[in-house]
Amino acid sequence: xxxxxxxxxxxxxxxxxxxxxxxxxTETIDLQNAxxxxxxxxxxxxHNSQKGPFNACGVPxxxxxxxxxxxxxxxxxxxxxxVAMDASRPWMVYWALVSFAMLGEDASRFRERVLATLxxxxxxxxxxxxxxxxxxxxxxxxxxxxxxxxxxxxxAFGLVDRHAMWQWLGRLKQADGGFRVxxxxxxxxxxxxxxxxxxxxxxxxxxxxxxxxxxLAGLETLTHGLPQYLSRCQTFEGGIxxxxxxxxxxxxxxxxxACLSIMGAPEEIFNRHMDIPMLVSWLSAxxxxxxxxxxxxxxxxxxxxxxxxxxxxxxxxxxALNGKPGNTETPVGSLFSRxxxxxxxxxxxxxxxxxLRDKPGKHVDSYHTCYVLAGLSATQHNHYxxxxxxxxEGFASAFSWKSTPSQxxxxxxDKADRLESLHPLYVIPHKAAEKMRLWFEAQPLDV
Ligand code: FPP
Ligand code: K
Ligand code: ZN
Numbered sequence: 001x002x003x004x005x006x007x008x009x010x011x012x013x014x015x016x017x018x019x020x021x022x023x024x025x026t027e028t029i030d031l032q033n034a035x036x037x038x039x040x041x042x043x044x045x046x047h048n049s050q051k052g053p054f055n056a057c058g059v060p061x062x063x064x065x066x067x068x069x070x071x072x073x074x075x076x077x078x079x080x081x082x083v084a085m086d087a088s089r090p091w092m093v094y095w096a097l098v099s100f101a102m103l104g105e106d107a108s109r110f111r112e113r114v115l116a117t118l119x120x121x122x123x124x125x126x127x128x129x130x131x132x133x134x135x136x137x138x139x140x141x142x143x144x145x146x147x148x149x150x151x152x153x154x155x156a157f158g159l160v161d162r163h164a165m166w167q168w169l170g171r172l173k174q175a176d177g178g179f180r181v182x183x184x185x186x187x188x189x190x191x192x193x194x195x196x197x198x199x200x201x202x203x204x205x206x207x208x209x210x211x212x213x214x215x216l217a218g219l220e221t222l223t224h225g226l227p228q229y230l231s232r233c234q235t236f237e238g239g240i241x242x243x244x245x246x247x248x249x250x251x252x253x254x255x256x257x258a259c260l261s262i263m264g265a266p267e268e269i270f271n272r273h274m275d276i277p278m279l280v281s282w283l284s285a286x287x288x289x290x291x292x293x294x295x296x297x298x299x300x301x302x303x304x305x306x307x308x309x310x311x312x313x314x315x316x317x318x319x320a321l322n323g324k325p326g327n328t329e330t331p332v333g334s335l336f337s338r339x340x341x342x343x344x345x346x347x348x349x350x351x352x353x354x355x356l357r358d359k360p361g362k363h364v365d366s367y368h369t370c371y372v373l374a375g376l377s378a379t380q381h382n383h384y385x386x387x388x389x390x391x392x393e394g395f396a397s398a399f400s401w402k403s404t405p406s407q408x409x410x411x412x413x414d415k416a417d418r419l420e421s422l423h424p425l426y427v428i429p430h431k432a433a434e435k436m437r438l439w440f441e442a443q444p445l446d447v
Contacts, residue, residue, distance in 0.1 A: 006045065007045040007058035009055075013340075014343055015043060015044050017033075018036075035291070035301050035302065038361055039293075039344075043344075045347065051352060055414050059343060059412045059413060059414075061417060062376075062414075063352075063354060064103060064417075067099070068103055068105060070364065070369065071099050071355075074355075074366040075113075090121065093118070093143065093144075094143035094150075094370070097150045098374070098427065099366070102377050110151055111153060111156060114147055115156060118147065118148065125167075126165045127140075127141045128140045135182055135183065137185070138172065138191050138194035139181060142193075142194035145197070145201060145436075146201075146427070146428050149201060149428055150428050152435060157440065173212055178191065179191035181194070187243060188252070189243070189255040189256045196226070197262065197426060200437070201436050203437060203441050205447050207222075207447070226263065227269060227272070229244075230273060231273040231274065233252065238277075240253040247297060248298075250306045250310035253313050254310070254312050254313055257274075257313050265324070265385065267320045267323050267324060270320040271320070276317070276321070283313055283314070283317065284336065285298070286310045287337060287340060288302055292339070292340030292344035293341065293348065294310040294344075304358050304371070305368050307374070307379075312378055314336055316425075318383075319384060325386050326387060339410040339411075342379055342413050346376075349372045356372040373419060376419055377419040377420065378422070380418050381403040381404065382405075385400045386401075390438065393441050402430075403424075
């Protein structure tokens with residue numbers, strides 16, 4: 001093999017710069033060109049840090065054991081420079097646990113450590129802070145609740161003060177239908193998605209507490225006005241922004257679509273509150289060649305974490321376009337290149353000593369490890385809804401998802417590299433979400 005020749009089995013689309021290039025040189029174009037040049041040796045499978053083995057499609061194997069080793073390290077001590085991560089402690093737990101779950105490692109063995117870590121972060125006024133002595137935040141509470149679901153068991157579920165959580169959520173609910181992320185904090189679609197995740201998994205009452213400010217504005221429930229709020233976040237580009245009037249971004253698109261899908265069936269609720277053709281167009285534009293990876297917004301670079309934030313939107317949209325469960329019309333099929341995304345993830349995002357990253361040249365971290373693997377898992381499975389729900393009390397659609405391993409012909413990964421599948425809305429294993437919901441359904445909260 002001569003020095004710059006790609007390995008056999010790789011289509012030219014993934015080994016050469018695009019045929020049509022913008023003649024206008026701007027800082028944006030320079031950065032894009034530098035990025036694709038950086039990715040090309042990895043896509044060709046010839047970068048000297050890639051140890052392989054490579055399969056017949058020229059794709060490197062998933063470095064499973066190295067990633068597991070990296071994740072164990074990610075739960076140990078950090079040098080002083082990482083002090084800013086002290087506000088993301090439930091996230092560090094969540095990212096590691098969900099990554100372990102995808103890699104087939106049993107999360108329940110971490111139960112005692114997780115309980116000991118999270119217990120002091122819960123505030124008596126409801127919710128979890130991001131670290132000790134910190135005020136409650138929806139992002140930290142989301143990560144804490146999902147981590148408890150993953151370790152499972154009565155002690156983990158019983159740790160949550162649901163009554164205080166419900167009252168706190170009542171204080172975060174805003175008159176325009178959305179949620180603030182913390183008291184006095186910003187209102188955005190992260191808040192909405194985290195809140196609906198917590199409400200539906202913990203089976204909290206939907207009625208607003210009597211002292212909720214949103215009640216004074218005429219709202220009656222925690223979901224009142226929320227689909228309309230999310231609808232106002234769809235922008236002229238077709239994507240979804242963090243709050244009405246700002247720029248569409250992939251991370252917010254996932255939050256908004258997953259939040260809507262918790263409240264209703266995608267084929268109904270997306271049709272009512274989103275311009276679906278515009279959304280499909282914007283989401284499609286997030287994938288770039290030759291990299292194959294996804295960007296978060298227009299004119300920006302591919303980044304491995306959008307394999308989940310953007311890639312994770314596709315199963316939800318595909319479900320919306322396929323219509324009601326059991327619809328016998330031809331399914332829409334795959335609306336993005338699973339091959340391209342798989343090549344980007346396995347070729348460009350794996351750190352050679354374990355952990356996954358944004359792109360070549362960046363350090364691995366547990367956030368990227370989690371969301372790059374989640375994106376890979378999503379591409380490796382077909383997600384669909386059924387007529388039967390695990391929940392009998394509400395949120396029927398949210399608990400009706402199933403998945404089967406994808407047998408698509410353009411699967412370019414090896415069988416041994418298939419990850420476990422995740423619930424497309426809760427981003428934890430299906431069983432973990434279902435068990436938590438059922439446990440709380442069996443103990444209704446009196447308010
Ligand atoms: C831009 O960063 C990133 C954002 C505007 C959103 C970040 C939000 C998340 C990743 C997830 C939030 C979700 C929950 C559930 C809390 P950038 O400018 O560095 O990146 P870019 O160039 O790729 O846009
Ligand atoms: K980024
Ligand atoms: Zn990223």
